[in-house]
Amino acid sequence: QSALTQPASVSGSPGQSITISCTGTSTDVGLYNYLSWYQQYPGKAPRLIIYDVTRRPSGISNRFSGSKSGITASLTISGLQAEDEAAYYCSSYVSNSWKFGGGTKVTVL
């Protein structure tokens, strides 16, 4: 059960857009749309920000958007703000199990 592949870190200046990739295989990300993204601040529980590839839970800013192409899903944060500095994780269902990406640390310069 190897993890999904995410870049270890991504950075951007306030107001810019950044994109975090999440690469899997044809048996997980490529097969299912059960793809979610989470934001986690240090010392806090994760928070769901995207599910079903593109859907935002109630209360999540529309600056967060998701997409998928083939075996790679992406999370885009538009209009980057200081409060977006956090760790971000993707997750995917895969045949009676689930897997996470290794996590991406977003730094706002």
Added chain:
Amino acid sequence: QVQLVQSGGGVVQPGGSLRLSCAASGFTFLSYGMHWVRQAPGKGLEWVAFIRYDGTEVFYADSVRGRFTISRDNSKNTLFLQLSGLGPEDTALYYCASPPASDPGGYYLAGYWGQGVLVTV
């Protein structure tokens, strides 16, 4: 609102056992599959286990299968994780999680999270 309140963490010797609990409120617990997720200190998230809404099916990560047991008591709105045969690699913050409201099957994993409990081996 959805609340998941966890208890049961602590320090245990290698080879020991521990039971974690997760008391749920604010949603129809007996209609939703539930997950456990863990996070080793300074590391990423790792899915641990899932149980169907009625307890008829359970699934485990390879790393814990045969040592951990997930269960639930729908009459008490409570989720459990029995940990046994613990090793240093099991030291982590353990979270219970419920899926988004539109996903009783639990496929999108975690819409709501407990506060986490630390297990130190």
